[in-house]
Amino acid sequence: xxxxKIILSDPETGRSYKIDATGPPxxxxxxxxxxxxxxxxxxxxxxxxxxxxxxxxxKTGIPSRRDLPGPSRRRLLLSRGRRVPPPRHGRxxxxxxxxxxxxxxxxxxxxxxxxxxxxxxxxLAEYFSQPEAAAE
Numbered sequence: 753x754x755x756x757k758i759i760l761s762d763p764e765t766g767r768s769y770k771i772d773a774t775g776p777p778x779x780x781x782x783x784x785x786x787x788x789x790x791x792x793x794x795x796x797x798x799x800x801x802x803x804x805x806x807x808x809x810x811k812t813g814i815p816s817r818r819d820l821p822g823p824s825r826r827r828l829l830l831s832r833g834r835r836v837p838p839p840r841h842g843r844x845x846x847x848x849x850x851x852x853x854x855x856x857x858x859x860x861x862x863x864x865x866x867x868x869x870x871x872x873x874x875x876l877a878e879y880f881s882q883p884e885a886a887a888e
Contacts, residue, residue: 754779754859758796760803761867762876769880771796782864787818787854790869798879800872807865808857816854816861823858825850
């Protein structure tokens with residue numbers, strides 16, 4: 753089973769939280785999902801939340817593109833967008849870059865970027881707050 757690092761951003765507060773998804777119930781819920789798809793927050797332990805998958809990265813750091821079908825890696829000729837620097841010599845410059853198909857989250861995916869679409873009753877900060885040690 754694949755293990756994922758999920759970077760969950762909360763647009764209400766502007767904070768991001770890192771979640772380690774290991775094991776069948778949590779990591780298995782993401783396998784086969786698409787970028788732009790939604791998942792129930794109960795899978796990660798956030799009751800009442802709806803989470804939208806916004807992006808992914810594979811084990812070598814190559815980002816996923818939503819418009820490519822399947823989870824395979826490809827080298828595309830790109831003219832603009834992420835990972836393509838602005839043209840140095842005017843318009844029309846293109847670069848060949850490695851990208852991964854983002855139409856499906858696979859076992860090769862390591863990091864999943866996600867955002868809160870619908871909040872629950874309890875704020876995310878309460879789920880991630882560490883209890884302070886009692887003063888001795």
